[in-house]
Amino acid sequence: MEVIFLGKTWRINFAEGDLNELWRILLVSERKYPIVWLQSGYVVHENHLNPIILLQDCKFFFITKGDSNDFYKKRYQTTFQEILYPMKDLFFKNMNRSKGISLSEKNSFVTFPFNDVSELESRSIIHGSQKALESSTAPDYWDALLLNISISINTGCYPEYKI
DSSP: OEEEETTEEEEOEEEEEOHHHHHHHHHHOSSOOSEEEEESOOEEEEETTEEEEEEEEEEEEEEEEOOTTSOHHHHIIIIIIIIIHHHHHHHHHHHHHSTTEEEOSOOEEEEEEEEEHHHHHHHHHHTTOOOOOOOOEEEEEEEEEEEEEEEEEETTSSOOOOO
């Protein structure tokens, strides 16, 4: 997936894991942003009589580097309107085209800038996470969308291959 911003095409990175894993990825990446990050900690429901797996309460962060000097109105007109919302729309478009993956009909998202782990920690605690994170500064100032959604995966949609 790609987005175009200021006449340049930006390839979207993907990551899954906890916040510490995301920090490590960003610290060693040559090209960090934009990124879609699936935060670990979602609930997996399996039924061994049914090929459908439900990933409940997934938290997808759509993140790009923000500018701490810009006012919210300018960030909304640039990074949110031209990068983050198109990323979210591409995510839905591609997930809906995927064979065997379906998204919950209802979802919610939050827009926010942040640059400190404590903001994510407080969001995790509100949503029932028991693991507290140490306070630490993020590598960059971010503008982000946090999408809360559940995903169903049909593991029986592809034929079995025999080797």
